[in-house]
Each structure stands twice: as structure tokens, then as C-alpha cells.
Amino acid sequence: MFNLNLLPEKEKQNVIWEKRTSQTFYFGSLAIASVFIFLILLFPSYIFLALQNDEIARNLELEKKAQETLQITTVENRIVAINANTRRIVQNNTEPFTPGI
Numbered sequence: 001m002f003n004l005n006l007l008p009e010k011e012k013q014n015v016i017w018e019k020r021t022s023q024t025f026y027f028g029s030l031a032i033a034s035v036f037i038f039l040i041l042l043f044p045s046y047i048f049l050a051l052q053n054d055e056i057a058r059n060l061e062l063e064k065k066a067q068e069t070l071q072i073t074t075v076e077n078r079i080v081a082i083n084a085n086t087r088r089i090v091q092n093n094t095e096p097f098t099p100g101i
Contacts, residue, residue, distance in 0.1 A: 005012060 007015065
């Protein structure tokens with residue numbers, strides 16, 4: 001249709017400025033609301049992952065302790081075997097040795 005505007009130039013600029021300001025405010029509010037909703041929806045996942053991370057760290061510590069215990073058990077078994085061999089050697093050496101002439 002016709003694009004007839006009887007407002008003075010200053011008033012036209014004010015109307016345009018108000019329209020742009022309201023649009024900027026609307027889209028800014030929409031963006032802030034979207035970010036806020038995104039953070040609210042992301043928060044439970046963050047809590048879950050933080051708890052899971054703590055559990056994994058605790059399991060890792062337990063696994064390290066288990067490995068240390070296993071290594072200690074292995075070393076203890078080797079010591080027992082060496083002690084048994086040493087006892088056998090000492091028992092065998094208690095008999096007098098007479099070299100053949």
C-alpha cells in the first residue's frame with residue numbers, strides 16, 4: 001500500500017529507535033533465557049559426572065593399593081621360597097664333607 005508517514009523527521013527517528021531498542025531487548029532476553037535454561041538442564045549432568053569422577057579416583061586408589069599388596073605378596077612368597085632353599089642347603093652342608101682320596 002501507500003507508505004505515508006505524517007510524523008516529523010525527529011519523531012520518525014524516535015519511533016525507529018524505540019522499535020530497534022525493543023527488538024534488541026527482546027532478542028537479548030531470549031538469548032539470556034536460552035543460556036539460563038541450557039545451564040539448568042546441564043547442571044544434573046555436571047553433578048553426575050563430578051560424582052562419577054570422584055568414584056573413579058577412589059577406585060583407582062584402591063586398585064593401586066591392591067597392586068602394591070599383590071607385589072608385596074609376591075615378594076613374600078619369593079622370600080619364603082629362598083628361606084626354604086637356604087634351609088635345605090644348610091641341612092645338606094651339616095654332614096661332614098670328606099673329599100675322596
